[in-house]
Amino acid sequence: MATITSLGVGSGLDLTGLLDQLQEAERGKLAPITLQKKxxxxxxxxxxxxxxxLNAFQDSVAKINDPKLYQSLSASVRGDAVKATTTASALPGSYRVEVTQLATSGTLASSRVDKRDAALNLQGATALQLNFGSGDSVDIDIAPGSSLSAIRDAINANKGVGVNATIINDGQxxxxxxxxxxxxxxASIDGFSFIDADKQPVTGPFAEDTDTKRAGENAALTVNGITISSAKNQIEGxxxxxxxxxSELSIADGETATSTINVERDTLKQREAINGFVKAYNDLKSTIGKLTSFSGDSETAGELVGDSTVRTIESRLRSVLTSGVEGGELSTLNQLGITLQRDGTLKVDDTKLNDLVANNPQALSDFFAGEKKGSGLAGKLGTSIEQLLGNNGVVKLAISGAENRVKSLDDRFERMEKSIEGTIIRYRRQFSQLDGxxxxxxxxSDYLTQQFDALDNQLGRRRR
Incomplete structure (x- = not known):
């Protein structure tokens, strides 16, 4: 019997179409797995x-959990004399600053020599002694026959000397x-001289040019009439x-630059941090609402509707928010003007909160940050969120659980595909046998028909 290479050729039946329908029906078994994976x-x-x-809410909680937030001060400056920044130790007050002199660096130059790289007759000098305004001096060792360039390099090689050296060509x-x-x-460079090994002065090949000397000066200013002298233009204390x-001030000789500095509590930072905390919580509630929404239509339901992880998160956060803190002037969010609404969101009474920020920042600090680390409301919230987001927290466990189910479904899909493939191969083999x-x-049938026709002809019978 000839081999049939295409189904239905031998039988005349649409076995290929039938096999396709069976294959489609078999692959329908994969649809539930695909849906579950999706x-x-x-x-x-x-x-x-x-x-x-949750991470965004955690960040907002960390900001209000910092005691420094409630102690922060800012300095506003009127006038061009100074710029001012504050630290936590600053105290509120107003200060009039008058500046008559900036701190400057000292400079001087030597007398002229003909060549910069030619050996100089140092008259036995073994060192160049640099003298400073403080009365201190520093000896820079120099080799016999050093050039002007070599002396410059010897000075610059001594990093702790407090002087920079260079060479200037004055045209002559x-x-x-x-x-x-x-x-x-x-710190001003006050002069220099050559000395020998016994520290005795030696007449060198060049000397200090007094006409070029510019002595360094201290900054001169008054704060509320008190005279202050500073070696630096950045003044602390x-x-x-x-x-x-x-540093950026420019004062002409005989002039005075005046500024008024007002140091006051930075209430804006506190309001922004607390309102940021409320907004982050409401954003979290909005996200949860979207993910758990259900209107009766399963096609439009949120991905986490009915999920126990979400219920756990809401329950823990609500418990901390409503329990408040003990031992302070403020014990509940309501006393701050922050109330929990029926929909679970928080609402701020700006008038009440602004009054506390302006007049009782310490009470706010005790409530949110606590006297001890983690004892305030923000500390308790931070602990709860950290537990929820930790490696063993409900969020990570829920994610890893879903990822494991996806992997399991992938394995099941692969096994089902192999099973379907085997079934179709079996059907194809059976259909091929049927076709044959x-x-x-x-x-x-054709052969028998031919034989009967031949017999009828021999017998003289006509078949009808």
Whole structure:
């Protein structure tokens, strides 16, 4: 019997179409697995949104859990004399600052030599002695026959000397130019000389040019009439907790630059942090509402509707928010003007909160940050959120559970596909056998018909 290579050729039946229908019906068994996998992947995405919203709430809680927030002060400046910044130790007050002199660095130059790289007759000198406004001096060792360039390099190689050295060409020769690294009278370069091994003065090949000398000066200013002298233009300690910066100031001789500095509580930062906390919580509630929404239509239901993880998160956070704190002037959010609405969101009474921020920041600090770390409302919330988001928290466990179910469904899908493939192969083999059998029977039928016709002809019978 000839081999049938295409189903239905031998029998004349549409066996290929029938096999396709059977294959489609078999693959329909994969649809529930695909749907379940899609649902689990949607859950993983939803848990990711929930985690992101929880992280944002956690950040807002951390801000109000910082005691420094309620102690923060800001400095506002009127006038161009200074810029001012504050630290936690600053105290409220108003200060009039008058600046008559900036701190400057000292400079001087040597007399002229003809060549910068030629050996100099040092007259036995073994060191260059640098003298400063403070009365201190530093000896810089130099080699016999050093050039002007070599002396410059020897000075610059000594990083702790407090002087920068360079060479200037004045058009007629070369000069060694020195400048103090620091501002102020004490740090000012006051002069130099050559000395021998016994520390005795030696007449060198060049000397200090007094006409080029510019002594460094201290900054001169008054704060509320009190005279202050500073070697630096960044002044700390003149006003408690306030740093004054004169660096960008320009004062002509005989002039005075005046500014008024007002140090006051930075109520804006506190209001922003507390309102940010309320907004982050309401955003979290909004995210939960979207993920758990249900209107009766399963096609439009939220991915986490009925999920126990969401209920756990809401329950724990609500418990902390409503329990409040003990031992302080304020014990509940209501006393701050923050109330829990029927829909679970928080609402702020700005008038009440602003009054507390302006007049009783310590009570706010005790309520949110607590006297001890973690004892305030924010500390308790932070602990709860950390537990919820931790490696063993409900969010991570829910995500890992959904991921494991996706993996299990993938394995099940693969096994089902192999099973379906085996079934279709079996159907194809059976259909092929059926096709062959019918073809054989048709062939036998044709043969018998021919034989009967031949017999009838021999017998003279006509078949009807």
């Amino acid at each position: 649902q689990q992947q949607a859950k993983i995405s939803a848990f990711g949104q929930l985690q992101t919203s 020769g070369y000069r060694l130019a020195l400048s103090s690294k620091e501002t102020g009278a004490d 003149a006003i408690q907790g306030v740093t004054l910066n004169l 059998m019918i073809a054989q029977m048709n062939s036998m």
